[in-house]
Amino acid sequence: MRSLYATRRTWLHGVPAWLKLVVLSLAGTALMLLGTLLPLAVATTIVLALFISLGPAGWRQWRMLRGLLIASALIAGFHWLVGDPVVGIVSALRIMAASMLALMLTITTRFDDLLAVLEYTLSPLRRCGVPVERIALGIGLTLRFAENFYAQWQRLDDAHRARTGRGGGLRLLAPLAIRALQTAERVADALATRLGG
Amino acid sequence: MTTTGTMTSTRTLSYIALFAAVIAVFGLIPKIDLPFGVPITLQSLGIMLVGCLLGPKRAFYTVGLFLLAVALGLPLLAGGRGGLGVFVAPSAGFLLGWWIGAVVCGLCMRQFMRRMPEAKGKGLLIAAFLSSAIGGIAAMYLFGILGLMLAAHLTLTQAALAVLAFIPGDLVKCAICAVLVQSVVRGMPSWRLDRD
Numbered sequence: 229m230r231s232l233y234a235t236r237r238t239w240l241h242g243v244p245a246w247l248k249l250v251v252l253s254l255a256g257t258a259l260m261l262l263g264t265l266l267p268l269a270v271a272t273t274i275v276l277a278l279f280i281s282l283g284p285a286g287w288r289q290w291r292m293l294r295g296l297l298i299a300s301a302l303i304a305g306f307h308w309l310v311g312d313p314v315v316g317i318v319s320a321l322r323i324m325a326a327s328m329l330a331l332m333l334t335i336t337t338r339f340d341d342l343l344a345v346l347e348y349t350l351s352p353l354r355r356c357g358v359p360v361e362r363i364a365l366g367i368g369l370t371l372r373f374a375e376n377f378y379a380q381w382q383r384l385d386d387a388h389r390a391r392t393g394r395g396g397g398l399r400l401l402a403p404l405a406i407r408a409l410q411t412a413e414r415v416a417d418a419l420a421t422r423l424g425g
Numbered sequence: 426m427t428t429t430g431t432m433t434s435t436r437t438l439s440y441i442a443l444f445a446a447v448i449a450v451f452g453l454i455p456k457i458d459l460p461f462g463v464p465i466t467l468q469s470l471g472i473m474l475v476g477c478l479l480g481p482k483r484a485f486y487t488v489g490l491f492l493l494a495v496a497l498g499l500p501l502l503a504g505g506r507g508g509l510g511v512f513v514a515p516s517a518g519f520l521l522g523w524w525i526g527a528v529v530c531g532l533c534m535r536q537f538m539r540r541m542p543e544a545k546g547k548g549l550l551i552a553a554f555l556s557s558a559i560g561g562i563a564a565m566y567l568f569g570i571l572g573l574m575l576a577a578h579l580t581l582t583q584a585a586l587a588v589l590a591f592i593p594g595d596l597v598k599c600a601i602c603a604v605l606v607q608s609v610v611r612g613m614p615s616w617r618l619d620r621d
Binding site for chain 2: 232233252256292295296299303306307310315316319323326327328329330331333334337339342343346362363365366367369370371372373374376377378381398401402405406408409410411412413415416417419420423
C-alpha cells in the first residue's frame with residue numbers, strides 16, 4: 229500500500245504533529261464560520277499558496293485534489309444551473325480549502341506521529357476504561373490483514389486462472405471470506421496466548 | 426464460549442481488525458465516480474458484511490477503527506483517498522452513514538437470527554438481504570443525504586435524486602452479501618450470527 233506521506237522534506241515536516249492538528253481544527257472551524265464570498269476566497273487563496281509552497285511533495289498528491297476539483301466544479305455548476313451561483317461557489321471554496329489543509333497535514337506527517345498524538349490525547353480516557361493501546365494494535369493489525377488479504381485474493385485468482393483460463397472475479401468472494409475468517413481465528417488464538425484472553 | 430463481545434477481548438480485536446481490513450481491501454477495487462463527488466465502491470458491501478457477520482457491537486468497533494485509520498491519513502478509502510479531508514468532503518455523510526448503517530444492519534440480523542436460529546437456506550438469505558438493505562441502504566443513505574444537504578447545499582429532493590443512481594447497484598451488493606453470509610455459515614458452522 230502506498231502511503232500518502234511524502235518522504236521529500238518540506239518546511240511543514242518540521243512542525244510537530246500536535247501543532248498541525250490544532251491549527252487544522254481551528255482553521256477548519258474558521259472556514260465553517262466564514263459564510264460570505266470575499267473572506268472565503270481570500271482564505272482559499274492563502275491555503276492554496278501554502279499548499280504550493282510545499283513544492284513537488286504537494287503536487288505528487290495531485291490525484292487526491294483532482295477528484296475534489298471535479299466535485300467542487302459540479303457543486304458550483306449545479307447551483308449555477310438552479311440560479312444561485314454564490315451559494316455554489318461558497319460551498320465549493322470551503323470544501324477545497326478544508327480539504328487542502330487536511331491533505332497538507334496528511335502528506336507532511338508520519339503515520340506513527342499521528343498515532344502517537346492520538347494515543348496521547350486519548351490517554352486520559354484510559355482511566356474510563358478505553359483501551360488505548362488496543363486501538364493502536366487494532367490499526368496495526370488492520371494494515372497487516374489488508375496486505376495478507378490482498379495476497380490471498382491474488383493466490384485464489386491465480387489458482388482459478390490456472391484451472392479455467394479466466395480470472396475468478398466475484399466467484400472468489402466466498403472462499404476468500406472463509407479463508408480470511410480462518411486467518412483471523414488463528415491470529416486471535418496467537419494473540420490470546422500471548423496477551424491473555 | 427470463547428468470545429466475549431468487548432473491545433478488551435484480544436480475540437475480538439482480531440476479528441475487528443480483519444473486517445476493517447475487508448472494508449479497506451474492497452476499496453482497492455476500482456471505483457466509478459458519480460457527480461457530486463460520491464463514488465460507487467464495493468466498500469459498502471464490506472459495511473453490510475461487517476454488520477451481518479459480526480453483530481451490532483463489534484460492527485460499531487470495526488467501522489470506528491476503520492474510520493479512525495482513515496482520519497489518521499491512511500489511504501484506505503476507494504481510489505486511495507484518506508486523511509481528515511474526506512470528513513469535510515461532500516460524501517462525508519456517507520462515512521457516518523457507514524458507521525450507523527453497519528450497526529443497524531447488525532441489529533436487524535441479530536433480531537432475525539434470534540427469531541429463527543436454525544435458518545440455513547432461503548430463510549438465512551432473506552434475513553441477510555433484508556438486514557443489509559435496511560442498514561446498508563436505508564440507514565446509510567439517510568446520513569449520506571443529510572451530508573449532501575449540508576456540504577453541497579442541496580435540498581432534500583435534489584440530494585435524494587443525486588443518490589438515486591446508486592440504489593440498483595446497492596441492491597446487487599445486498600444480494601452478494603446475503604450469498605456470502607450463507608456461504609460463511611455453511612463453511613464455518615460454528616460461526617454465530619446472533620451475537621451482540
